[in-house]
Amino acid sequence: MKKLIVAGVASLAILATPAVAGDVRFDGFPDLNSHLDKLIPSYSEKNPDTKVTYQMNNHGDHHKKLTTNLATGSGAGDVVAVDVGFIGSFINAGGFEDLSGADYGADALADSFVGYAWDQGKGADGKQYGIPIDIGPGVMYYRRDVLEAVGGDITAVIKDWDSYIEYGKKLKDKKVFLIADAADVAKTIVFTTVKPGEGYYFDAEGNSLITSERFVTAFSIAKQIRDEGLDGQIGAWTNEWYDGFKQGTVATQLSGAWLLGHLQNWMAPDTKGKWGASNLPNGIYGSWGGSFLAIPKQAKNKKEAWDFIKFLTTTSEAQISGLKTIGSFPVLKATYADSAFDEPIEFLAGQKARQLFAEVAQKVPAVAPKKGDLIAEDVVLNGALLEVLNDGKDIMAALKDAERLVKRRVK
């Protein structure tokens, strides 16, 4: 039935969502259901008048359903989750409640949250539309055994991109890839070296930054890694990718802290103790992923919805529970003093990695999402970057072509 609704039968969705006063329906994607299963009982105890239910669809379908709900003005839950990748497109379109408004007063909460995540939930008008619920501080996971085999030292490896590439050259003799996909390096540099006040692809006035130095550097370093044969040309979320982690044929992976949960639960559980986490190379700070909560304008029970959002995002109980149940990293700064952050993580050979994650989280610079980000990402990072890496297209030519495409698409 859920599938049917998702399949675009918006009218059915309308019929299927009767609103009862005081009830809150949460629309999201897995693993948020495991998270809510733990929390709803405790919330209901404190708020016996509010009944919280949820409707989960897989990540892609959830965002398509939400798009249809907003388009037709009906069928959305009272609280909706939005992935950071979609947030720019959703919050500037006017379908969500302005949480800075008097009814909500979200601005007063700003200081409790990790700064960059809070800013990502802001619309172009500076008002708050999305409240971050979890974040993905960017780190580098590396194989300790591989590093030892070449007698390396992790701080030396991540000193800058040159030392990172040097490490790759040593690994090449041992038939180990430095990284699964060189494109990840380019994406990391593009996302983490944004100048203050700029967006990822556009500056504050909406001018394109695609041919700027940042992109050229990012593409050049990735190309160097590819041309020297240091990467496995392995796409993320494929069997080959998991295989590289299991066999230790890939030495590092730049990723959000959340990769840890996947690695230890299903990707490579047998490699326990062989992994470590470090800062990203070249002293940069960035983030991968993260989710936001918003209240659609069409929601029936906004007051209760806001109350539930505050419970999920501003209480240590909910935030720490998320960390423990589904490995989602807290966005609430007050939680970083919790004892859970001092726990050694066995999978990472006893490293107290959560402290590293928390430190990274607070140093990630804020980058405001822009309207054309989704298009620019497809054209520049899925399009131009692959042409440069796989087809040997000239970097500047590829970026100029991409810029022209983006300009005519985003007006």
Add this chain to the structure above:
Amino acid sequence: MSAIVESSTDSLSARGTVRRRAPDKRRVLKKRLMPWLFISPYLVLFIMFTAFPLGFSIFLSFHEWNPTSGLDGMNFVGLTHYADIITDPWLWKSLYNTVWLAIVAGVPQHLIAIPVAYLLVSVFKGALRHFYTATMFIPFITSTVAISLIFYTIYSGNSGILNQWLLALSDVPVIGALFAWVPDAMPIRWLSSSALIKPAIAFVVVWKYTGFNIVIYSAGFLTVSKDLYDAAEVDGCSAWQKFWHVALPMIRPFVFFALTLTIIGNLQLFEEPFVLTAGDSGGVAQSGLTASYYLYLAGWEWHQMGYATAVSWILFLFIAVITSVHFYFNGRKGMGGDR
């Protein structure tokens, strides 16, 4: 007696006319409405899911609309989208890919299916023929996404079975010489180099749909009367001549039908390229971007629904033109059949 009869008939007729007139109207109305009622389930569904969306998409193609902004978010932009399409490099790339795939993934299906169907019909009888036909039909009824995911793994560069087989072949004596180039070329990136994506997609399409065409052609060959073969034999035809001069001309309507389905199906190709390029905006240099894939990107990934509907109308025109060309050249002979 007569009076009684008269009065009774009078009263009967009087009552009768009164009675008859009212139900008459109702009955007529009923008669008129009944057919509509009977076809209403279809009609309601047709209006809801076909007619309305069709009309709405024409309307939408003249508007700029980010669906997340709700129905009030539409801005009339006139023909802007259509003007943009003319100079959109990705759209032209996607149309080129679509035609390329329609031909390369289309022609082999028929070149394989016709002889195989002929052999099935002429060599195998009864249950055995049904068994073989059914076997070859299985790819067609298997989920396209499942098939594409399996091929994704087969094509995988480092651990895919295709590359492993090629490597193994290069070690085999005698024929190994033919594959001597393989070890140097390894790993072959079937799905991540712009030159190989389209052939890789085409192969999956051929594999999936050939069985369907075999079924059509088998049915076709079965309709050819045995008398014709006998007559041909009496006239001294060889087995090849019987196929070429008797069987093939007789199944022309089937060829026409199968070709039409292939043309329309291949021009709408979506799942195979989408899964094989991992949904990454059409693969390297958009070499796997088909027209349907592009309108999905524009509408659902970029939230430019107005532009996407304009692209879909261009795709419709494109299919209409190609099928009418096909109908013009092959239609008369195909539909009429010289039988």
